[in-house]
Amino acid sequence: MQYLARTTDGRALLGDEDGYVPLSAADPALERVQDALPRAAAGTLPAVEDAPADRIDPEHVQFGPPLERFGKLWGIGLNYEEHAGDLDEQRPEEPASFMKPNTALTGPGGPIRLPPAERTDGVTAEAELAVVMGRECCDVDEAAVDDVVAGYLPVIDMTAEDILERNPRFLTRSKSFDSFLVVGPALVVPEEPLDLEELTVRTIVNDSVAAENEVRNMLFPPAEIVSFHSSVMSLQPGDLFSTGTPGAEPIEPGDHVRASVETIGDVEAPVVR
Structure with missing residues (x-):
């Protein structure tokens, strides 16, 4: 696996299992993570070990959102049959998709800010696997999707x-309140x-595990x-698809939420009002 990430002060990073280096040290042409998305989709990211820079331990990095600005933010509802059954909803025959504004997105650690109780007092949190596009x-065709996807995030x-x-x-x-989409700290780019x-x-x-299921x-x-x-539309680098949740859990101020996606990683955030 390789990883693309940004620090809270905007420095672009390229990583592997042993740590991170500045992205521009690996390739001076890549100043931003956004610049690297097409190469992530093509499988041609530079190797971390070839960068003339010392690795940075991720424990010493304060991560922000992996992209300075994401593109379209898509969500998919009722995408696990068990979750649809829990909500007494019929199985959709086509993806039940919706969009969220960019202002809903916040970085790892959040926090998740609940709106005033008089506006809404019934918020739930949902772990999901997200797909980030790398090419326009x-x-x-479904068989060619790997060629246009840059990588994956927990959200x-x-x-x-x-x-x-x-x-x-x-x-x-x-779905659109500020901080209602927390993205993981690093875009996971599979080498295979x-x-x-x-x-x-x-x-x-x-x-406590509130819900879990397999992508299968x-x-x-x-x-x-x-x-x-x-x-339906042209997809562009930085567009994100949040692919649905195995189940939602009500949250209150003082709670702590974590989305865990096997192999891809975790993202977590406290809940405040």
Whole structure:
């Protein structure tokens, strides 16, 4: 695995299992993580060991969001059959997608800021696997999705369930409050195609596993999600698909939330109001 990341003060990093180096030290043409996304999709990122720089221990790095600015933020609802059943919802025949504004996104560590209670008092947190695009594309066949994806992130998605319950047309509003999407600290770039079906996604609140499931049990796997949406619109580097949750858990101020995606990593954040 290779990793693309940014510090809280905006320095772009390239990493492997042994640590990070400045991205521009590995290749002076790559000043920003955004610049490296097409090469991540193509499998041509420079090697960390070839950079004339000492490795930085990730324990000594304060990570911000991996990209200075993401593109389109897509979410997929009801993508695990068990979760749809828990909500007494019918299995969708096509991806049940929605979009979130860029202002909803915050970096690792959050915090997740709950809106005033009079606005919503029923927020849930959901762990998800996210896919980040690396190349501009349109009408991509499922078999070619690996060629346009830069990498993967763990994310925490939030929903104001009480708003959504009042009317399903309020979905966008229920998903769009500031800090309602927490992204992981590093974009994971597989050096070989990754068998996503084997991965387990867990929603963890206060160190207790609230929900878990394997990607193999998604109704629409990541490659199908990307292919389907590429037939609707052009996808661009930095676009993100949050692929659905195995289950949501109500959260309150003082709680601590973690999304854990096997092999991809964890992201966590405290809950405040």
